[in-house]
Amino acid sequence: MPYVWSETPEARALTLWPHQSLTPRGFAWFIGTTATMLTLPLVALLGSPVVWFLLFFFLIALTAVWRAITANQRDRSSREELTLTEDEVRLQHVPHKGPVLTWEANPHWVIVNLRDDGPVEKYLTLRGNNREVEIGRFLSPEERAALFDELSQALRG
Structure with missing residues (x-):
């Protein structure tokens, strides 16, 4: 309880x-796993100029996840x-x-x-x-x- x-x-x-529910260690694991899963499709495009375009959206998605989880952690401090x-x-x-x-x-x-x-x-x-x-x-x-x-x-x- x-x-x-x-x-x-x-x-x-x-x-x-x-x-x-999410400890600091769990947060690190989640962000690391999310980053890894998002970059896997980029491996096939290495050497192509398209990788930079997709990398931009990958960073936006990862930043959004990061900010959402840290906002939730602030709310949990009450x-x-x-x-x-x-x-x-x-x-x-x-x-x-x-x-x-x-x-x-x-x-x-x-x-x-x-x-x-x-x-x-x-x-x-x-x-x-x-x-x-x-x-x-x-x-x-x-x-x-x-x-x-x-x-x-x-x-x-």
């Missing part, structure tokens, strides 16, 4: 992050941090760019909701302090359901 609980004497903390203490629940959404979004509430009044009628399947929210905030926006429906059980248990105990 792309989240982990940690505990200190005064608080429990939950950190959530998007799936990290995370959510939930801190539970005796007198406060704090949720921080840390995007890859932009300001950190923070929500705070009294843990005795926080309600954990898992709805099927939300914008996504198994829509997981926390309600308290006159606001309702989404948590685990990048988790799968099964992971949100499991997190619902864990959050309910953590807030009760």
Whole structure:
């Protein structure tokens, strides 16, 4: 699961992050394999002026793949941090760019909701302090359901 609980004497903390399916080593392998597969047809054209024309499009394609994957990696650097203490629940959404979004509430009044009628399947929210905030926006429906059980248990105990 792309989240982990940690505990200190005064608080429990939950950190959530998007799936990290492509490691830096996997990125290098993918780009290398893509470059190799794209250059194989060029071997037959070596010595021909056409190779330069095709090489130009090969570089455009490889650059597009590179930029798409690095943009995805930047998006994966966002995370959510939930801190539970005796007198406060704090949720921080840390995007890859932009300001950190923070929500705070009294843990005795926080309600954990898992709805099927939300914008996504198994829509997981926390309600308290006159606001309702989404948590685990990048988790799968099964992971949100499991997190619902864990959050309910953590807030009760």
